[in-house]
Amino acid sequence: MKSLTHPLDYARFLVQVGHEPMAPYRYKPIFGEERLFLPNLVIYAKYIYSVDGLKGMYVGLTPKILGICIEHFSSVLISDYINVDKNQNVNIKDSDLELWKKCAINTSKEMLCTATSIMLSHPLQVVCMRMMAQFVGYEHRYTVVLQSLLLIGREEGVNGLYAGVIPRLLSGLGTVILINVAKQAFSRYLFDPSPMTLNIADFVATYIANAVTYPFNVVAACTAINNCGLAAGMPPDMPVFGNWLDCMKYLYRFDNLNRGSSTWYRRVPHTQSKLLRLH
Numbered sequence: 069m070k071s072l073t074h075p076l077d078y079a080r081f082l083v084q085v086g087h088e089p090m091a092p093y094r095y096k097p098i099f100g101e102e103r104l105f106l107p108n109l110v111i112y113a114k115y116i117y118s119v120d121g122l123k124g125m126y127v128g129l130t131p132k133i134l135g136i137c138i139e140h141f142s143s144v145l146i147s148d149y150i151n152v153d154k155n156q157n158v159n160i161k162d163s164d165l166e167l168w169k170k171c172a173i174n175t176s177k178e179m180l181c182t183a184t185s186i187m188l189s190h191p192l193q194v195v196c197m198r199m200m201a202q203f204v205g206y207e208h209r210y211t212v213v214l215q216s217l218l219l220i221g222r223e224e225g226v227n228g229l230y231a232g233v234i235p236r237l238l239s240g241l242g243t244v245i246l247i248n249v250a251k252q253a254f255s256r257y258l259f260d261p262s263p264m265t266l267n268i269a270d271f272v273a274t275y276i277a278n279a280v281t282y283p284f285n286v287v288a289a290c291t292a293i294n295n296c297g298l299a300a301g302m303p304p305d306m307p308v309f310g311n312w313l314d315c316m317k318y319l320y321r322f323d324n325l326n327r328g329s330s331t332w333y334r335r336v337p338h339t340q341s342k343l344l345r346l347h
Contacts, residue, residue, distance in 0.1 A: 074132065075125040076331065078200055083242035083328035084289040085300050087204045090115060092336050104336035109328075116203065128199040131213050135192035139185040146184055167256060175248040182240045190236065191217060191229040197292045205299025222310045224296070231290035235312050239284035246277035283325035287316045 088106060116125050127150040152174060155337075193218040202210060210216040220228040256265055291312045293301035300306065304323035309315040319325045323337035 071126075071129060071133070075113040075116065076109050077132075078116060078125065078128065078203075079109040080117075080328045081197060081200050081333075083112065083334070084286045085201060085204075085293060086306060086324070086327070087292075087300060095222040097327065106334040106336055108334060109331045120203070124203075127203070128196040131192040131196040131199065131216070134213065135189040135196065138189040138192065142188050143181045143185040146181045147177070150177050150180065152181065157165055165258075167252065169250045171248055173242070175245060178248065179241050182244050183237060186233070186237055186240050187230075191220075192230060194220065194231055194292050195237070196297060197232075197289060197327070198298060201293045201298050201300040203300075204305065207298055217255045218234045220296075228296065231294070231296070232288040232290075232312065233272050235284040235287040235291060235316070239281040239288065242284070243274075243277045246280060246324070247273045250276055255342060279329070282329050283319075286319060286325055286327060287312055290315050 090107045090112070092104040092106050094102055095105050108208065115123065120127070192213070195210060195213055198216065198220075199210045202208065210219065217229070224231070247270075251266075251269050254269035254272065290301075290310065294306060294315065295301055295308045302308070307318060309318065316325070327334075327337075
């Protein structure tokens with residue numbers, strides 16, 4: 069599945085790091101004022117195809133798949149070792165205190181699994197993002213996985229291999245916390261704890277958690293390629309940030325913390341719309 073959706077993930081990543089090679093267009097919805105919109109991610113993926121062909125649409129897929137495998141197997145091994153309750157069945161006889169105590173214990177275990185899997189897989193995630201970022205400047209610094217890991221290690225050391233890991237950890241851990249808390253609240257106070265309603269609660273909780281933590285993914289993407297020698301992570305395309313907090317403040321100032329969150333409708337932020345109107 070990840071192989072099939074990689075071109076869209078590729079396009080989303082380039083949007084996250086601020087690469088917009090196609091001009092925006094004006095559109096006036098039925099309600100509201102005329103706004104500037106950017107081409108959606110499907111059109112963006114077609115643009116990547118027009119530049120690099122079919123093979124070019126799958127740049128970064130190998131380290132991505134390797135990272136996913138490491139995440140999955142490490143998470144499974146740790147969750148089996150510490151006995152994570154993945155079902156979290158609600159017992160109506162439990163008091164609120166007992167229910168939230170169980171939720172807190174299980175959430176802590178899931179956070180441990182998530183943190184470990186992210187730390188183990190992050191160097192491959194960095195390689196994946198830098199391979200994709202080469203599209204901006206048509207570079208070929210990062211070609212294969214092992215060569216890329218050795219290059220980053222030699223030039224930047226451990227800091228390079230773990231560039232952007234803190235916002236990625238915050239995203240992953242925040243998602244675990246929000247999903248578990250929302251799921252427990254929905255199943256306890258809004259629905260009967262039947263399998264169907266628990267599935268609905270899980271879907272809603274996951275959607276909310278991903279929306280809330282998405283800005284950290286944008287910060288992680290920008291931080292992972294910042295000041296690494298690639299055009300996408302250097303001025304004038306991107307300022308050099310001192311740390312991930314500086315990156316987050318910069319993106320917040322220009323209303324870019326959610327760029328790439330929508331696949332189909334991509335509005336130009338008001339701060340950029342004003343500049344484009346002046347030109």
